[in-house]
């Protein structure tokens with residue numbers, strides 16, 4: 001069953017149209033990440049689902065009910081914000097209890113839920129402090145706690161970790177994953193951090209300019225990006241792109257440019273290309289092999305090593321192939337020196353082919 | 363500062379270098395400050411010493427000399443027995459009238475200003491910008507322009523010349539500036555706090571009362587000081603709208619100073635004037651620090 005269904009959603013601010021005809025379905029218990037660059041409308045979409053923005057058109061269904069015109073509190077959602085948004089004049093306890101008091105829950109019940117949430121997030125000893133007396137990480141725990149006590153079916157997170165330093169971010173990321181595993185609730189999580197997206201998500205929706213570019217599992221998004229934008233947005237260092245043309249030889253398609261001539265028998269074309277079609281070939285740094293003797297049906301291109309960047313677990317090698325600069329990820333144990341010559345090759349089955357004009361995957 | 367102390371600790375005696383206390387620039391600065399202070403303090407000084415003299419002493423024409431005897435009679439007369447027109451009950455009548463005008467006017471205008479500012483910055487209702495623009499023209503058009511229409515309106519409401527009438531006038535004319543002050547303050551509060559409260563199920567009033575108002579202390583102080591001094595010092599509206607029984611202290615002071623029965627009692631006039639100015643002075647002395655802090659502070663911290 002679909003926990004959240006967004007249909008034909010349109011949102012604009014004055015003359016600025018931010019979302020148009022947006023469709024999105026989120027499954028029960030799913031962890032969905034909205035990923036995209038700044039200003040692409042992630043928060044706007046989340047706010048529209050929460051009921052904090054009135055959409056211009058379209059509907060929002062949560063748990064099978066049409067909630068398009070419901071108040072936020074009646075949608076069965078809880079939300080965590082980027083700036084923590086704690087009530088500054090209330091203690092942590094007051095912050096956690098506020099929503100429950102508004103809902104007129106019995107005092108014993110409020111106490112029990114606040115206690116449980118505090119226990120779960122390890123903030124019991126902070127309950128009597130004010131937000132100003134907390135560190136950033138503690139504040140965000142409290143903010144998560146405030147969402148937790150609501151016992152909501154759906155959690156919405158708007159970049160909850162982006163104000164924290166790298167170490168805390170990694171820590172709380174694990175915490176959120178644990179939260180999702182233990183509660184099993186549906187979660188929508190906004191971020192522009194691809195590591196967060198890839199580690200947390202069941203599915204990722206990559207957005208740009210108010211449009212969902214691709215919706216899929218982290219693997220699908222990473223291995224078979226639907227277009228150039230998704231391909232270049234995800235991955236660090238990013239995917240290598242090489243211009244070229246499709247050539248039809250007999251009944252085998254080839255990718256061809258001044259340096260490469262790659263038979264594409266192993267490439268799973270979504271739609272058949274045409275002879276002479278200009279394309280971009282994309283291949284991830286870790287999918288490039290160096291110095292393996294080319295097996296039959298494979299190929300090898302000569303590359304000059306330009307720069308070697310050891311990152312600890314592995315090493316990124318920047319090399320020059322003809323006029324192209326290409327990054328290659330190799331095992332840290334492999335010794336490669338600058339100015340060395342390499343033979344590089346890749347498995348066409350794991351590469352991506354994009355139409356040069358539209359940028360869409362072939 | 364820190365570097366100086368650190369090095370002073372490391373090399374106890376030698377390194378400490380004192381700035382010379384007196385430089386020409388400093389002398390010039392002090393000369394200017396002292397003369398400015400004198401310029402403003404001298405009239406006050408003369409008022410105070412004159413108010414403590416007897417009329418006999420004043421008649422000798424020695425304005426700048428200190429009083430020969432410490433004489434509180436003019437103060438007592440100014441408070442209790444000076445004549446304001448036909449009655450001779452002193453300026454205390456005006457004082458209590460002003461208090462009765464002040465308290466409801468300040469309370470209402472500040473509360474409504476806060477409410478307006480809150481509604482305008484968080485509840486972006488249709489036409490909010492137009493409403494705000496209209497209020498602002500209200501703030502910048504001279505108030506005298508509105509006197510005649512206001513007289514007619516309050517007469518039509520049947521409250522012209524009553525306490526209600528003058529309070530209404532003060533609240534209406536205070537509203538634009540109060541709204542502006544609070545709106546700008548609330549614009550500095552992160553919208554996400556408001557959104558979080560809405561997700562928590564709080565409505566218009568609860569968000570205002572339990573979340574926004576407790577965050578508003580600094581700006582409340584600014585608003586109260588602003589209104590207290592403004593309304594206390596008002597003369598024109600009090601004269602026109604308050605009615606004979608409610609004339610505020612400023613109007614009564616004018617009546618005392620200008621009523622002509624024989625000799626002008628300068629000492630009583632001075633005492634009455636100082637008494638009238640005491641409330642705003644007191645407010646500034648007690649809360650001036652808070653005023654500056656409130657204006658300078660943002661809303662987010664604390």
Ligand SMILES: Nc1ncnc2c1ncn2[C@@H]1O[C@H](COP(=O)(O)OP(=O)(O)OP(=O)(O)O)[C@@H](O)[C@H]1O
Nearest residue numbers: 013016018036037038039040041042043044045192
């Ligand atoms: N209240 C508003 N009024 C006018 N324009 C707005 C408003 N809120 C957002 N926008 C605009 O809508 C667009 C999308 O904003 P949104 O906040 O959804 O982006 P985002 O993807 O969340 O970005 P970020 O990663 O920076 O948070 C932006 O161009 C922004 O300028």
Ligand SMILES: [Mg+2]
Nearest residue numbers: 042043044158
């Ligand atoms: Mg955002």
